[in-house]
Amino acid sequence: MSSRDSIFADLRKSLGRTESLGADKVAELQQRSDVAREDERPQVSGDLIERFVVKLTAGAGTVTRVRDASEVPRAVEQYLEEHQLPPKMVAASNGLVGSIRWPDGFQVEHRPASRDDRVSVTGAIAAVAETGTIVVSSDNESPTTLNFLPDDHIAVIETGQLRTHLEDVWSALREADEMPRAVNFISGPSKTADVEQTLALGAHGPRRLHVIMVG
Amino acid sequence: MQPVSREFKIHSSKALLDEKLSAALARTQDGFGGQRAAAVEALPEFQKIRERALRIKNHTLEHLDYYLEKFEREVQAAGGHVHWARTPEEGRKIILDLCEQAEARTVIKGKSMVSEEMALNPALEASDIEVVETDLGEYIIQLAKEPPSHIIAPAIHKTREQITELFSENHAQYGLTEPVTEVADIVHEARTVLREKFINADVGITGANFLVAESGSTVLVTNEGNGDLSSTLPKMHIITAGLEKVVPTFDDLSTMLRLLARSATGQEFSVYTSVFTGPKRNTDQDGPEELHIVLLDNGRTEMLGNEFREMLRCIRCGSCLNHCPVYGSVGGHAYGWVYSGPMGSVLTPLMVGLGEAADLPNACTLNGRCEEVCPMSIPLPRMLRALRVRQFEEKLVGSRVRASLGAWTWLATKPRLYQAVTGLGMKMLARLGRKNGSIRSLPLAGGWTQARDLPAPEGETFMQAWARQNRNRGARQ
């Protein structure tokens, strides 16, 4: 008997059965939908944007708000100046980020990140007000390394992408044909407290997470 | 690792004398404990969420075969592979074969307790594969050649000075000349050295906090982002997980995630929660070519069928460790295996054998804090008691204890005699302690009175006091 079969035989024995579940039960389980009721989720009241900003900044992320997409390059420029970074970036090529017209002198490459890239710019598929989280998913135009290798990760999101709860993100993901290889929920810069419980930023992922919120 | 839980008494006695360890443990328990309390306080819905989590996990366990089959089908549909390991040995073999297939020379790892169960690192090293732990805490204890002492903060027993020294010893080969003393510098040094390892690794091995049956996804929760680099950069990603980790849907996952970080570190949500489904797609520009999931049994299917089923609800948050007075006094290493604290005292005997870990179920004051703070409402004290019963039944208890328990049972089942004997005992104790109200040393209870005085009783047993009160009441009426 293969290990797999023996494990399933043991599972069923422990569950007091000898076979897999009958068709009726399977149909019932397939129908199961158990979504947290209102009182089984953290209450999110008031302004979603405000909540998102409060939560993200509590996790050491930073946020700038701009009125429309045309102001994004200027916001990026300001960020780079503030941190004395050269205008050289790797960026996703989809959505709003893909359509940005970068100012002269900006070197923007659309490719996966490599070891020496300092700054990345990506979009997001959603943001969650409940937790102050951005959700970035992998696809051919948004390689996952952009979210993790550079020291500075700049994410551009639109206020319309803001969702209230985690549940709202799953329902959006289910609408797509298939799950992307990686969906990354990111709630701040990388951190660790493994040395004497003292918090330090930039453990392995980005040292800074900056969100530019459009709208 | 080889279990050394038999030596609990020796190791815990040593630990009790280690002042650095005591300080580190106090810091951890105060830190995590306080942050958890604040996070729970800030969420009025916490109890409701906890009840829901209990419902979800009980439902899943009741239909575990169904959800695991579903999970497997979905993984395959997404282009990944599922491997089944009954024992740690089988798990090691599967992973070694995969590494061989990938012609791996370097493996990077994210923290995985299941790979610790498998004692994977020594096996890989024996096959001439370089293994590098990348979670900072795990990396530190790898340098120190020690097992983790806490499931979510593996290096809490190490002081900054010790870490500075470890880096000086081990990083000279990477060009480190000055000692790194500040926390930020230590983190930076590890980041720089491990970056190279990430880039050059052939295989990445991580654990999984959850498996989602609905889509065949694995979910990894970290603060450092090391798991994401481990799972994205190498050409093969191997995920190790216990087979109880499955939840039916993403909606169920949300509930679990709301409990996990709050219970573990007091964060509302960890920095990174990553959902992986299948390997790199044809059009993707990065990600692993192959994705393998190794599911380990190691006693879990058996637990499903006995009084320890509820232990399979555990989400490895570490909260019970952070609130346990025994863990807080002796630390994780004393427990002698991968898991420590209350959950370790239940799991270790079930996974490595009760005979190997006979002291663990007894290293408990039954104060009940662990069950109170467990997000999954696991009755840990009841399980520890059940293990003590098993121990007695399997004759793993020494003859002296058996004899005294036997004598006590004989006496306790004869109420009149029992009352007479205890009544006499009480009177004697009261007389012994008449002078100072306490007793400094007591024959047959030296272990107890060595460290503290026994408060002297008033001279009456409970039954006598009860009878007296009833008489008085009767007289008054």
Ligand code: SF4
């Ligand atoms: S037993 Fe409960 S408190 Fe302890 S690690 Fe598991 S889930 Fe957390």
